[in-house]
Amino acid sequence: MAENRQGHGPGGGPGRHGYQKPKNLRGTLGKLLQYLGKYRAVLLVVVFLLVVSSACTVGGSYLIKPLINDYILPGDFPGLVKMLALMGGVYVTGALCSFGYARIMVHVAQNTVSRIRAELFDKMQSLPLQYFDTHTHGELMSRYTNDIETVSEALNNSFGSLVSCSLNFLGTIAMMIVLSPILTGVTVVMLGVMLGVVKVIGGRSRRYFAAQQKAIGAVNGYIEEMIEGQKVIKVFNHEAAAKEGFGALNETYRRSATRAQAYSGAMMPAMGNLSHVNYALTCCIGGLLAIRTGDLGGLAAFLNYTKQVSQPVTQISQQVNTILAAVAGAERVFEVMEAAPELDAGKTTLTRVTEKRDGTLAEAAFDTGAWAWKRPDGSLVPLRGDVRFDHVTFGYDERKIILHEISLFAKPGQKIAFVGSTGAGKTTITSLINRFYEIQSGTITYDGIDVREIEKDSLRRSLGVVLQDTHLFTGTVADNIRYGRLEATDEEVEAAARLAGADTFIRHLPQGYETVLSGDGGNLSQGERQLLNIARAACANPPVLILDEATSSIDTRTEKLIERGMDRLMAGRTVFVIAHRLSTVRNAKAIMVLEQGRIIERGDHEDLIEQHGRYYQLYTGQAELS
Structure with missing residues (x-):
């Protein structure tokens, strides 16, 4: 709503909700698992491949013991070749299983994320306008970019890696106990130290990564708003303020990212050095034990496990961070999916x-x-187009009422105009006809039927709206006009363009009606874009037409050229006009003058001029109409 929408200025920082630890870890994971439930059979194959891969990784290292004790030390070279071939087969099998489960998980992850993305988009189509009034574009876009992408990354890599690392860790510990309980005790002590380091560094890393995610959401949202508002920024010479606002957000992001990456980067060196210490201790103690027992192969196998045992710990800690970020992102996505949809109890x-x-x-x-x-x-x-308001009271927030006891009627074919200052409630009245918002009290009837009894899709199909803010979609000129009625033929599209006065300039475009528009029609003038907007409404051919300052972006000369076309468009229809130029409403059946949500004057042009009231002041230039 133009009168209720809140934004952020070029110099201010947008208030974004950042990433944080999931509030309901178990519940969100449960919802993700429901999406994965469709692939239950495929995931069983993944689990089997993970188990085989881990078994090959762990078992391959154990084969070092018989390799040394039974073949190298005795000098059995034919047996050695066979043993090496066996080890090679084990490791190749493990590699093939790892490749297999990785490919399968990519397939599962992309299909799952595609489904989540589609359901999120579908859900957004069912949300009321009030939801979009209270959530910025950047905030909603981050659901599709940052949030869903973190879920995709976790499903692609992290879940499989977490299971694989856990199996490798447990298998390695089990084999180490089998080989040497004493050396295993040394390793366990060192692992305790490593886990302590992981807890300290990982805890701080998670905290700073959460701050980093929050900061990048703010930066991305700010950049999006600044790109959309470049014309406004340049008009008001706010480049410096925009750069200052971005600089502050960028510096916050830099500090958070530096700390997050510093702690994240410290994890591997710390774990690596502790692993070297563990390896050195194991070599010293294990060497003494090997001299006494003569089990040189067992020592070699154990030392190999010693090098392996710390890797799963490090990887698990990293994957847990990724999964927590993904769950937090999924939680934000599910919050949108669980938002209350636009209610519609209409049965007519x-x-x-x-x-x-x-x-x-x-x-x-x-x-x-x-x-x-x-x-x-x-x-x-x-369907005649008889619209009536009876003592309607409305506020976007119940604590702040916008419209007070509004009563008016528009009989079929009548033209009703609203004039008044910005914020007086003009656009709000027309939005209530569409049921974009629900009123607090009073009734609005359409052909004698309470609009709350009419199905919203049916209600809106009977209404044509031309907004002040034009929006054109990527596609041809014909496609944009046909947006008013998707089944319209080419002839009907061209007739609508002629009715709106847009046919002439369209035929001068490079490919005429097949000219592709992009960037919201950036290669067209504001007036031309508005003409296409009017043609779109004409294509819909509705019995009730709402013109929200539809010609405010068109110069006076162009306005006169299309005046007859607009008259043809309005002929026989009930029309509500929000006027920017009072000259455009002189022929209205009734003119409503609004101030602070109340109708203070009503009548036709001559009646209001004779009253010498607010309308007279606006028309004669004694007061400003903004």
Whole structure:
């Protein structure tokens, strides 16, 4: 809503919700597992491959003991060759299993993330406008970029790696105990030291990574807003303020990222050095034991396990960080999915009468092809475009009422205009007709039916809206006009463009109606974009038309050129006009003058001029209309 939307100035920092530890780890993991449940059979294959891969990794190292004791020391070289071939087969099998489960997990992860992304987008289509008024574009975009991508990374690599590392760690410890309980005790003590280091460094790393994620969300959102608002920034010479605002956010991101990466980078060197210390101690003690027992192969195998045992610990700590970040991202995605959708209890639908019926006289009176409201009991009400407000009170926030006791009516075919200062409630009234928001009290009827009883899709299909802020989609000119009614033929699209006065400039485009627009129609003038917006509404051919300052972006000369087209567009329709230029509403059946959410004057142009009130002041230039 233009009168309620909150934004961030070029010099200010946007208030973003950053990444944090998941509030409900178990619940969010449960929801993720529900998505993975579709691939239950495939995941069983993954588990099998993980087990085989880990068994090959751990078992391959154990084969060093018989390799040395039974073949190298006795000098059995034919047996040695066979043993080496066996070890090679074990490691190749492990490598193939690792490759297999990695490929399968990529397939599962991308399909799962694609489904989550699609459901998130579908959910956003069902959310009320109020949700988008209270969440910035950058914040919502971060759900698709940062949040879903962290989930994708975790599913691709982290979950499989976590299971694999855990199996390797447990298998390695078990084999170390089998080989030498004494040396295992030394290793366990060193692992305790390593875990303490992981806890200290990992805890700080997680904290700073959370701050980093929060900072990057703020930076990305700020950049998006600045790119969208470049024209405003340049118009008001706010480049310096924009750079200052970005500099502050960028510095916060730099500090957080530096600390996060510093602690993250310290993990591997610390663990590596502790592993070397552990290896040295094991060599010294193990050497003494080997001299006494003569088990040189067992010592070699144990030393190999010693080098391996710390790697899973380090990797597990890193994967846990990634998974926690992914769960936090998934939690934010699920918060959107679980947001309350736009409520719609309406049962009355819009239907087209396809044939004469032998029903009631009212039903039999309908012309074939006419539109009508179909009530739950099956009765039909003709679609005429009669809109009435009866003591309507509304506020976006119940503590701050925007409209106070608004009563008005528009009979079929009448043109009703709203004038008044910015924030007076003009756009809000038209948004209530669409049921973008629910009123606190009073009633709004459409052809005698309370709009709350009409299905929202049907209600909005019968309304055409031309907004002040134009928005064109990537596609051809014809596609953008056809957005008003997707089944419209090429002839109907061209007729709508002629009606809006857009046909002439469209035919001068490089490919005419097939010219591809991108960047919100950046290669068109503001007036041309607005003409396409008007043509889109004409293509919809609605019985009720809402013009929200539709010609405010068009110069006076262009406005006069399309005035007859606009008159043809409005002919026979109920029209609500929010006026920027009072000259455009002189022929309105009724003009409502609003101030602070109240209608302070009403009547046609001549009546209001004679009253010498607020409208007279606005029309004669004694007061400003903004």
